[in-house]
Amino acid sequence: MPMFVCERELPGVTPExxxxxGLRAKTCCAEMTAEGQPxxxxxxxxxxxxxxxxxxxEGPNREAVEEANKRARIPFLRIAQVVEMxxxxx
Amino acid sequence: xxxxxNQPVDFAATHAIALARRRGALEVTADDLLGGCxxxxxxxxxxxxxxxxxxxxxxxxxxxxxxxxxxxxxxxVSYSDQAVALFDQAARIARAALPAxxxxxxxxxxxxxxxxxxxxxxxxxxxxxQMRFGVTSKLWRAGLARQTPLEEDASPVPVDVAVRxxxxxxxxxxxxxxxxxxxxxxLRAYIRxxxxxxxxxxxxxxxxxxxxxxxxxxxxLQAET
Numbered sequence: 033m034p035m036f037v038c039e040r041e042l043p044g045v046t047p048e049x050x051x052x053x054g055l056r057a058k059t060c061c062a063e064m065t066a067e068g069q070p071x072x073x074x075x076x077x078x079x080x081x082x083x084x085x086x087x088x089x090e091g092p093n094r095e096a097v098e099e100a101n102k103r104a105r106i107p108f109l110r111i112a113q114v115v116e117m118x119x120x121x122x
Numbered sequence: 123x124x125x126x127x128n129q130p131v132d133f134a135a136t137h138a139i140a141l142a143r144r145r146g147a148l149e150v151t152a153d154d155l156l157g158g159c160x161x162x163x164x165x166x167x168x169x170x171x172x173x174x175x176x177x178x179x180x181x182x183x184x185x186x187x188x189x190x191x192x193x194x195x196x197x198x199v200s201y202s203d204q205a206v207a208l209f210d211q212a213a214r215i216a217r218a219a220l221p222a223x224x225x226x227x228x229x230x231x232x233x234x235x236x237x238x239x240x241x242x243x244x245x246x247x248x249x250x251x252q253m254r255f256g257v258t259s260k261l262w263r264a265g266l267a268r269q270t271p272l273e274e275d276a277s278p279v280p281v282d283v284a285v286r287x288x289x290x291x292x293x294x295x296x297x298x299x300x301x302x303x304x305x306x307x308x309l310r311a312y313i314r315x316x317x318x319x320x321x322x323x324x325x326x327x328x329x330x331x332x333x334x335x336x337x338x339x340x341x342x343l344q345a346e347t
Contacts, residue, residue, distance in 0.1 A: 048213035055209055055231055056201055059135035063199070066307040068315070103200035 035074065035116055036097045038087040039109045045083055050076075056104035057087070064100055071100045088114070126163040127234035127269045131212065134233045136307060137161040142199045144184075149202035153247040156240045157183050159233050171265025174257050181247065186327075211239035234270040238263055292321075292330040302336055312339050 042049070054076065061071045071091040078085045087108075091097040094111050101108055138158030142150045160169050160178055167185040169176040178185040201209070212235040219229065240248050241262040251257040290297075295313075299306040309331075312318035319335050322328065 048217050049210050051213040051216075051231065052206070052209035055131060055135070055213070056206070059132055059139070060200070062132070062136070062305045062307040063139050065305065066311040066314075068311065070308070099198070103198060105201045105203070105206050 033070070033072075033090045033092060035114050036089050036091060036094055036111050037114045038085075038089060038097065038101055038106075038111050040085045040087065040107060041083060041109055042085060042107070043083045045085075050078060050085070053104065053106045057100065057106060060100050060103040061089070063103070064096065069096050069099070071096050073100075126165075127232065127237065127266060129162065129233050131209075131231045131233050131236050134158040134162040134236055138205075139199050141183075143197070146197075147199065148197065149200055150205045151202050151246070152204045152208055152240060152243055155205055155208055155236060156243075156247045157181075159237045159240070161185055162233055163237075171262070172268045174261050174265040176251070176255070176257070180255075181250070208236065208239045211242075212236040215239055232270070234266050238266055241266075291333055293333055293336075295320075295329055295331065298331040298333075298336060301333075302339065 054073070057073045061073050064071045069092065071089060074088040074090055076085050076087040087106075089097045089100065091100070094113060098108075098111050101111070134155065135158060138150050138154040141154045141157045141161075142148075145154075147154075160176060160181070161183060163169055164176075164178055164185050167178040167183075169178070209231075212231050215238050216229050216231045216235045241259045243249070244252070251262070252259070293301065295309055296306050299309040302309065309318065313320045313329070313331075318331065318339050320329050320331050323330060
């Protein structure tokens with residue numbers, strides 16, 4: 033399935049707020065998957081110095097990933113499809 | 123001890139979303155989260171926290187219904203601002219269980235953490251518990267504390283990875299989901315869509331999946347040409 037990155041700016045975010053957001057993302061993805069739109073939160077990276085996060089989701093399309101984030105009430109700047117590269121593939 | 127209070131909060135969230143859906147609501151509220159917690163930890167419709175005993179029938183919570191059986195896909199349900207604040211609070215409560223200035227990672231948020239977060243709400247279902255049943259915030263939190271004693275290891279192992287699924291011919295939905303490496307809601311979706319055959323224990327609601335049927339949801343990868 034395609035992968036997407038969700039870029040966020042979260043000034044003042046605390047570790048607990050990040051954990052809360054992760055919980056909401058996880059449960060909303062599970063709900064959408066149960067509805068027949070498989071979306072999966074893969075992982076996130078937090079950049080403490082910039083208060084930014086990059087959250088990676090697998091989903092059928094950008095709209096599904098956006099829907100999951102809206103349901104979870106997690107703000108984002110943009111969502112873009114990415115191409116994954118790992119050392120083993122180069 | 124009601125060990126269900128120690129389960130990851132995901133189970134309560136599933137119930138909460140189902141409650142919101144049944145109401146025809148667009149958002150999951152604090153009441154839905156509390157109802158979801160109660161449904162997740164109840165046994166036979168009773169939540170026993172020692173000094174506090176809650177009968178879900180008296181609260182109008184349909185504990186006999188399977189949340190996976192609630193209509194999905196009819197409308198979107200998102201978390202309300204109230205629900206977001208409660209999840210934040212629950213994560214703070216989970217963190218507060220660690221020793222001060224601990225370098226340990228924040229432990230997973232449990233149902234008990236979310237139930238403790240709701241205890242401070244004077245409105246809605248929580249307010250009703252207080253007004254009708256005399257369940258004060260203090261009694262509620264004391265009951266939760268008794269059900270969730272502190273452990274020496276402040277990094278609890280998530281329930282869904284702690285134990286290898288048993289090598290039985292018939293698996294519960296949770297064990298089958300763990301075997302496939304998917305969320306239990308995903309597995310229930312497979313069952314609803316007919317992709318994965320399932321059986322019920324005769325005369326009961328419990329579902330079982332034959333281990334050999336799990337392969338039916340898998341397909342070989344096509345080699346790239």
